[in-house]
Each structure stands twice: as structure tokens, then as C-alpha cells.
Amino acid sequence: MELRFNESLFRTIFDNVYNGIYVVDGEGRTLLVNKTFEMMSGFTNEELAGKTLYDLVHHYKYFSGAASLLVLERKKPATITYKTKTGKNLLVKGRPILNDKNEIELIINTIWDLTVIKYNDVLDKDTARDSYLKEEGFIAASEKMTEVIDTVLKLSNTSTTILLTGETGVGKSVVAEMVHRTSRRKNNKFLKINCGAIPESLIESELFGYEPGAFTGADKKGKIGIFESADKGTVFLDEISELPLSAQSKLLLFLQDKEFFKIGGRKPIKTDTRIIAATNKNLWELVKSGKFREDLYYRLNVIPINVPALRERTEDIPVLAKYFLNKFNQHYHAYKYFSKELLETFQSFNWPGNVRELENVIERLILLAPNQELTTEDFYRIQQKRKIVPKKSLQNMLDKFEYEILVQAKKEHVTTRKIAKSLGISQPKVVRLLKKHSLN
Structure with missing residues (x-):
């Protein structure tokens, strides 16, 4: 009898809080949502329960994104906005609940409805x-x-x-x-x-x-x-x-x-x-x-x-980069992806234009890079045309100079042995440097 009372009390509170609540398990599978979220999103608990967020985003396309997927990837809280298939625009804060083994058992998502907004005439x-x-x-x-x-x-x-x-x-x-x-x-x-x-x-x-x-x-x-x-x-x-x-x-x-x-x-x-x-x-x-x-x-x-500034929150860079990559892949019907080294380069770059510059760079990469895999070489080539330089620390400047020397040496010499001879260094070091700059 006491258990039924507790369940009833929990459900009353759960369904009557001001915000939407969306609970998933450690595999991103929907466990339950509250009534507020049902009203916000236009989807019922029965429609969502048991489905993974991956399927809801990529297969059913109920949502354009999900904070839970980001939380599962990073094991940290995340905040995003996304649109629903029913035309709603929602802000979601996802928070992981970890067990003793540091594994995600649950993700509790708190949701705000951002949908209703009106604009008047504008001036420019x-x-x-x-x-x-x-x-x-x-x-x-x-x-x-x-x-x-x-x-x-x-x-x-x-x-x-x-x-x-x-x-x-x-x-x-x-x-x-x-x-x-x-x-x-x-x-x-x-x-x-x-x-x-x-x-x-x-x-x-x-x-x-x-x-x-x-x-x-x-x-x-x-x-x-x-x-x-x-x-x-x-x-x-x-x-x-x-x-x-x-x-x-x-x-x-x-x-x-x-x-x-x-x-x-x-x-x-x-x-x-x-x-x-x-x-x-x-x-x-x-x-x-x-x-x-x-x-x-x-x-x-x-x-x-x-x-x-973006350089002060480098954790956001790969997350934003992947978001813009998906956005422009869909827009231009492309299927390009980042090399691991390019994402690392993004995180060490100064980004004087911040998020706007990151978005523009990724759009140019998708349009101009010759291959499916987007590399550090593609990035520097595009940035060189824009006359934008990376973070002005000594190490960054040395890395860029080193990269440019290696690019020129690869053009002039066919093998790593000949590159090593021309630069006066060992062949194993050439191999390491080429790998470091994604030129191998």
C-alpha cells in the first residue's frame, strides 16, 4: 500500500512540474517522459518509450538532435536546442547519473519550450x-x-x-x-x-x-x-x-x-x-x-x-564542429567527415571570429576540399587563402612552419628517405612528422 502511495506521489510531481522531463537509460533508450514534455513536444510517452534517441533523431526524425547523445559521448552534462517533427523548438539540459563504475545509468533531461516567438519589422x-x-x-x-x-x-x-x-x-x-x-x-x-x-x-x-x-x-x-x-x-x-x-x-x-x-x-x-x-x-x-x-x-x-570566446571553451569546439558538419552535409548533399587530426587542430586554433568563423570554415571545407575525409592540410590551405593565422604561441607558429616545410618537401621528393636527406634528419623522424601533420 505504501509503495502505491509513493508511486502515485512521484507521478503527480513528475507530471506537474513546470519543465518537461525526459529520462533515458545508459544506452540512450527512452524510459519515460512527463506530461509537460508530452504537451511541449506533441509526442506521447507511449510513442517514445523503448526507442533510442539515436533512432528518434536519425531514423524516425522526431527530433533534430538530442542532448542525451552528447551526454553519452562525453559523459558530461550538455545543453542543446533542437526542433521536433511537430514544429516545436526546445531547449534541453541533459545530466548523467553515474554508477560506482563511472558508467552512465540514467540521463535526466530538463526541457524548456522556446517555440513561441514573434518578430516585427526590422531595420537592416x-x-x-x-x-x-x-x-x-x-x-x-x-x-x-x-x-x-x-x-x-x-x-x-x-x-x-x-x-x-x-x-x-x-x-x-x-x-x-x-x-x-x-x-x-x-x-x-x-x-x-x-x-x-x-x-x-x-x-x-x-x-x-x-x-x-x-x-x-x-x-x-x-x-x-x-x-x-x-x-x-x-x-x-x-x-x-x-x-x-x-x-x-x-x-x-x-x-x-x-x-x-x-x-x-x-x-x-x-x-x-x-x-x-x-x-x-x-x-x-x-x-x-x-x-x-x-x-x-x-x-x-x-x-x-x-x-x-571559443578558444576559452575548447570542449565545445568538436561538438560544434560536428553539428556544423552534419548541417552542411545535409544542405549540400555531401558525405564528408573529419580526420582525428583535424579535430585536434580545431581545438588548438585561436578562432578570432569564434563560432561564426568555425561555421564558415566548415562550410568552405565541405565545398572546397577534394576528398571525403577533411584533413588538417585542407584546413591550412583554406585558411592560408583567408590570411588567418592560428594561435600566436611559439609552438603553434613552429608547428605551422614545420607543416609548410613538409608539404613542400613532399612535392619535391617521392620517398620519406629522400625527404629525410633533403631536410638533414632521420627517415623515422620524417615518418613521425608526416603522421603528426596528417601528411602520411
């Missing part, structure tokens, strides 16, 4: 490309990115202002969208504005709007600004460092009082709009040089989130 091509498309997949296996996602989820039901910092290409816009999609505002608008892409003369009218006849050339009907249009939603101000000082003062007033005046207007307009700002520059240095308001800096910097 970059914004349009980022907004409408695409719903790119998010994948993270590193501790640093896991911390970023944990922070995002903690803030999901608040309205606090967030400042995202990090280099170009690290994924700040992806994180901003995730903040919105995991919040109670997700049914309302998410508007992204690139502050550096709008002429200074137009930025105030775009953000705050204007009254009819406010200035020469103004629309006779006036205009609703971004902040008013996004009431109860989120505005993402990318490249906030490029915002002119005149607009900075009006933004400060809005952040303080949640109200603003249209250009030419005398009546304050109140809106409940959340602000997320992002920059790849040091705002404090701009404050000290008089190019950014100090009081606005403190208003924006309520919750700072630094999105780490």
Missing part, C-alpha cells in the same frame, strides 16, 4: 537575417557555457536589464533570444536593433518614434518607435557602444522610469519593455574616454553576462 539586412530565419541550434558541453545558460534560466522570469559582453561571433544574439524565449515575455515581440547599422540622424526616431510633423520629411501620421512597439516584449540593442550620446540620455531616462517622449511629443509614454544590450567593446574604457555615459553604463550593467 543583418537584423532580418538574424531574426526571421532561422532558429539556429544551440550546443554547449563546456562548463563556461553551461554557467551562461544557468544564469539565463535563473533570469527567465525577471524583467531585469542584461548586458551581454564578448567578442564578435561568440553568440551574444543567440543568448539574447534565449533570455526572451525562456521568459514569460516569449509570446510577445523580440526586436533586435543593431545600433551601429542605423544612421545617427535616424536612431532616435527608430527607437522612440515621433509625432506627426515633428520634423521636415516626417510621416504625417507620425511613427511608433521600437520601445513602444515591443511593449511587454524584449528589445535587444546590439552594439550598444555605437549608440550616439544624444540617444544615450533618452535611453537612460527610459531605463529609470520606463517612460519616454516621442520626438516632438509632450506626453510621456509608458511601456513594459525589457532591455538586453550587447557589446564587443570595453564600455568602461569608453566611459573613461567620454564616449559613453557613466550613468547609463551602470543602468545597463545590472546583470552582466560574458559569453566566452
